[in-house]
Amino acid sequence: MIRKISTIKTNYSEEELIVLLRQKNEAGFHHLYDNYSGALYGVILRIVQSKEYTEEIIQDVFVKIWNSIHQYDALKGRFYTWMINIARNTAIDYLKSKSFQNQLKNQPLPDFVYENAELTTTNNSDFIGFNKVLESLESDKQELIDLAYYQGFTQSEISEKLNMPLGTVKTKMRNALLKLKDLLKDYQ
Known part of the structure; x- marks a missing residue:
């Protein structure tokens, strides 16, 4: 039996990956999916x-990345932050969509209650090893990050929820993200 030796490169730098994606190269897409799907799935x-909805959304996210790679700057x-924002925004859009809202309304009550009860036990999982970094932030910064990135609130919604001026929310969120950026440098 003759075995083919693969000459396809399996590890790309971020810059090489972006070039491949812009060229609509399938090997680049496979590398993208293999290396980033787990983290984006967790977000x-x-x-x-919901695992069911997440599986639907993750497909949409990769299609959006593939189709809009030319917009990445x-x-x-x-690049990773850009992809996380696409994943986050797609998930939030999905939750706000009429079809999703109608699905929730049309579910029998016992199944819906059971499903949510099950999900709260898995909600404490740390999908991308990020909780340890977040714990290093002050509690007010943690709360802002949690509301915006894990619960999907907009800055206006956070302002209303925390009874805080929108400008203050924006400033505190920016400070929280800058602090988080500094903390993440230590983990690389």
Whole structure:
């Protein structure tokens, strides 16, 4: 039996991966999915709190990344952050969609209650090893990050929920993200 030796490169730098994706290269897409799907899945699951919906959304996220890769600008931020924002926004859009809201209304009550009770036990999982970093932040910064990135609140909604001026929320959120950025440098 003759075995083919694969000459396809299996590990790409971020810059190489972006070039491959812009060229619509399938190997680049496979590398993207293999290396980032777990982290993006975790982000989505924390927002929608349903494995079934997360599996639907993760497909949409990768299609959006594939179709909008030309919009990525390295000067504006890291590729991983850009992808997380796509995942987060897609999950939030899904939760706000009429079809999702109608699905919730049409579920029999016992199944819906049971499903949510089950999800709260898995909600404490740390999908991408991020909780340890978050615990290093002050509690007010943790709360803002949790509301915005894990619960899917907009800054306006956070302002209302915390009874805090919108400008203050924006400033505190920016400070929290800057502090988080500094903390993440230590974990690389």
